Amino acid sequence: MALVLATLxxxxxxxxxxxxxxxxVKYINDQxxxxxxxxxxxxLVPANSPLRLMALKAKSGDELLxxxxxxxxxxxxxxxxxxxxxxxxxx
Amino acid sequence: xxxxxxxxxxxxGLEAVRGEVFRLIASELPPLAKSLGDQExxxxxxxxxxxxxxxxxxxxxxxxGSNEILLALEQMLLDPELLAEATKQVDAGWDAAxxxxxxxxxxxxxxxxxDFLAERGQDLIGLSxxxxxxxxxxxxxxxxxxxxxxxxxxxxxxxxxxxxxPKNIVAVVLAxxxxxxxxxxxxxxxxxxxxxxxxEAELLRxxxxxxxxxxxxxxxxxxxxxxxTKALSFVTxxxxxxxxxxxxxxxxQEALVAGASAADGVGLVxxxxxxxxxxxxxxxxxxxxxxxxxxxxxxMGPVLLRTIDVAGDKxxxxxxxxxQSVAEAAASGYRVLSLYPEFVSDQLKAIEIARRRVGREVxxxxxxxxxxxxxxxxxxxxxxxxxxxxxxxxxxxQIAKRIPELKGLLDFVSVGTNDLSHxxxxxxxxxxxxxxxxxxxxxxxxxxxxxxxKAAKEAGISAxxxxxxxxxxxxxxxxxxxxFESLSVSVSSLSSVRSALTSASLKQAQSLARLAxxxxxxxxxxxxxxxxxxxxxxxx
Numbered sequence: 265m266a267l268v269l270a271t272l273x274x275x276x277x278x279x280x281x282x283x284x285x286x287x288x289v290k291y292i293n294d295q296x297x298x299x300x301x302x303x304x305x306x307x308l309v310p311a312n313s314p315l316r317l318m319a320l321k322a323k324s325g326d327e328l329l330x331x332x333x334x335x336x337x338x339x340x341x342x343x344x345x346x347x348x349x350x351x352x353x354x355x
Numbered sequence: 356x357x358x359x360x361x362x363x364x365x366x367x368g369l370e371a372v373r374g375e376v377f378r379l380i381a382s383e384l385p386p387l388a389k390s391l392g393d394q395e396x397x398x399x400x401x402x403x404x405x406x407x408x409x410x411x412x413x414x415x416x417x418x419x420g421s422n423e424i425l426l427a428l429e430q431m432l433l434d435p436e437l438l439a440e441a442t443k444q445v446d447a448g449w450d451a452a453x454x455x456x457x458x459x460x461x462x463x464x465x466x467x468x469x470d471f472l473a474e475r476g477q478d479l480i481g482l483s484x485x486x487x488x489x490x491x492x493x494x495x496x497x498x499x500x501x502x503x504x505x506x507x508x509x510x511x512x513x514x515x516x517x518x519x520x521p522k523n524i525v526a527v528v529l530a531x532x533x534x535x536x537x538x539x540x541x542x543x544x545x546x547x548x549x550x551x552x553x554x555e556a557e558l559l560r561x562x563x564x565x566x567x568x569x570x571x572x573x574x575x576x577x578x579x580x581x582x583x584t585k586a587l588s589f590v591t592x593x594x595x596x597x598x599x600x601x602x603x604x605x606x607x608q609e610a611l612v613a614g615a616s617a618a619d620g621v622g623l624v625x626x627x628x629x630x631x632x633x634x635x636x637x638x639x640x641x642x643x644x645x646x647x648x649x650x651x652x653x654x655m656g657p658v659l660l661r662t663i664d665v666a667g668d669k670x671x672x673x674x675x676x677x678x679q680s681v682a683e684a685a686a687s688g689y690r691v692l693s694l695y696p697e698f699v700s701d702q703l704k705a706i707e708i709a710r711r712r713v714g715r716e717v718x719x720x721x722x723x724x725x726x727x728x729x730x731x732x733x734x735x736x737x738x739x740x741x742x743x744x745x746x747x748x749x750x751x752x753q754i755a756k757r758i759p760e761l762k763g764l765l766d767f768v769s770v771g772t773n774d775l776s777h778x779x780x781x782x783x784x785x786x787x788x789x790x791x792x793x794x795x796x797x798x799x800x801x802x803x804x805x806x807x808x809k810a811a812k813e814a815g816i817s818a819x820x821x822x823x824x825x826x827x828x829x830x831x832x833x834x835x836x837x838x839f840e841s842l843s844v845s846v847s848s849l850s851s852v853r854s855a856l857t858s859a860s861l862k863q864a865q866s867l868a869r870l871a872x873x874x875x876x877x878x879x880x881x882x883x884x885x886x887x888x889x890x891x892x893x894x895x
Contacts, residue, residue, distance in 0.1 A: 286427055286430055289430060309436075312435065313435060315465075316434075318472055318475065321468075353637065353638060
């Protein structure tokens with residue numbers, strides 16, 4: 265399977281706390297996506313783990329790498345868009 | 356020992372009930388232990404226990420409508436990484452109950468350093484202990500006696516514990532607790548007579564009979580039904596209340612409940628709920644959707660939304676507001692407006708979008724305004740962003756004295772007696788020690804209220820009261836007598852306040868208000884009003 269990479273930015277002043285983490289996990293699980301998230305240069309964590317997402321302690325302004333395991337570029341784009349919206353605080 | 360020991364606390368609910376004490380003491384978990392060697396079996400046991408506790412959480416959240424708290428706990432419990440970490444511990448030789456606790460602790464350690472995450476860490480540890488208890492058969496549901504009426508006595512209860520209580524629990528007594536906590540809300544919603552903050556409850560013993568008397572704010576050892584404090588009852592003399600009684604709400608759910616009640620509109624929407632429980636800065640569109648739901652659900656009549664009212668940064672971490680003393684808060688006034696005007700603008704824009712969608716009249720007001728300049732700033736902002744009735748909360752003594760300067764500027768004011776009395780008496784209403792000394796019945800405070808009502812009338816500004824004092828039925832009559840045009844109270848207080856306001860005429864209310872300021876103390880004021888109401892045949 266191919267690995268598609270995207271960059272996400274945490275724009276919500278609250279950072280990546282439990283509610284956005286929960287929304288990401290729910291989306292990933294509902295869509296059945298295989299993905300990982302994390303900081304560049306560090307080990308990426310499973311996007312379906314609320315605990316690992318929160319443990320990133322990502323604050324407003326931080327950039328995160330998103331790695332999606334799929335052949336479908338359109339799907340990957342949709343996922344990146346949706347997760348970015350969550351990290352904007354608009355969901 | 357005296358058969359009628361009385362233990363005081365804070366009552367929730369209107370009914371008194373008698374029952375047998377049952378003390379709930381959390382069972383101690385044993386120390387961590389190694390397994391007997393069958394790692395596959397330990398894993399099976401672990402997975403089953405996790406699944407069972409998750410189902411319990413799911414059932415708990417369904418009982419009371421969608422409960423975000425319980426759903427978030429369920430998500431953490433079912434986190435594959437939690438199980439993965441616990442599996443490592445099983446492989447290292449620990450038994451299932453120990454493995455889950457070790458796994459939870461390791462994540463909790465990762466969360467250290469961040470207050471908010473640290474709380475989630477504590478939640479996770481609590482969950483792991485629940486799973487451990489399940490594995491070790493330390494029944495989380497203790498053996499309640501099944502055939503008698505039980506009064507549950509313990510230190511505190513969590514929402515998921517409350518959702519699982521058997522039907523023969525007829526009352527609850529908590530040594531700790533807060534009347535605005537999720538637990539208190541659930542206990543009230545379930546109609547369980549409750550007394551919280553009853554420190555002496557620790558002295559109660561299993562099996563003894565007690566009367567739980569919420570109206571009297573007490574538990575009576577050995578007491579029976581005749582000792583129950585009677586809730587006040589008024590004689591209806593008029594078809595409608597003297598002045599309109601509206602509802603105070605803080606969620607869409609409460610709007611729905613208010614919509615099904617006799618409330619004449621909504622006198623206070625505490626909009627913080629969009630920001631507090633969610634811990635995320637919602638965008639204008641998401642806010643607009645919530646306001647729309649609220650406006651559609653709210654009862655007919657005016658709807659007054661108060662823009663975000665937060666004090667320190669504990670409540671809304673993303674607005675970095677350093678804590679303030681009482682005096683500083685009164686002096687600086689509405690800080691959110693000066694520090695984050697774009698935030699208030701977004702809120703007002705969202706309300707306007709919702710107003711247009713729903714097509715009903717909407718009023719907006721700012722909290723904590725301390726001078727006419729701030730009032731003007733808010734009014735200009737609001738009138739530029741939407742078609743609202745615009746007003747302010749009147750809750751600082753400074754602005755209370757400058758009402759004439761607000762003439763021509765405001766459509767209305769709403770007196771927040773909670774904070775106003777707090778500043779007036781210069782005491783901390785959040786401290787249990789001093790909170791009791793603040794008494795809105797105090798004649799000097801009532802005189803201040805009279806001044807406010809008169810000044811507002813002269814300035815052509817409609818004045819209502821939305822603090823807790825309005826929920827006190829006898830005081831509500833006094834407020835009507837002082838000249839206030841409306842009251843707004845929590846939905847649970849609606850019927851008693853409406854009932855009081857259908858008993859007295861305006862003339863009677865006015866003479867009761869004069870009586871209230873004719874004495875020297877709060878206690879005397881309340882007594883003289885009560886006895887006069889009784890004499891007039893309006894109250895029994």
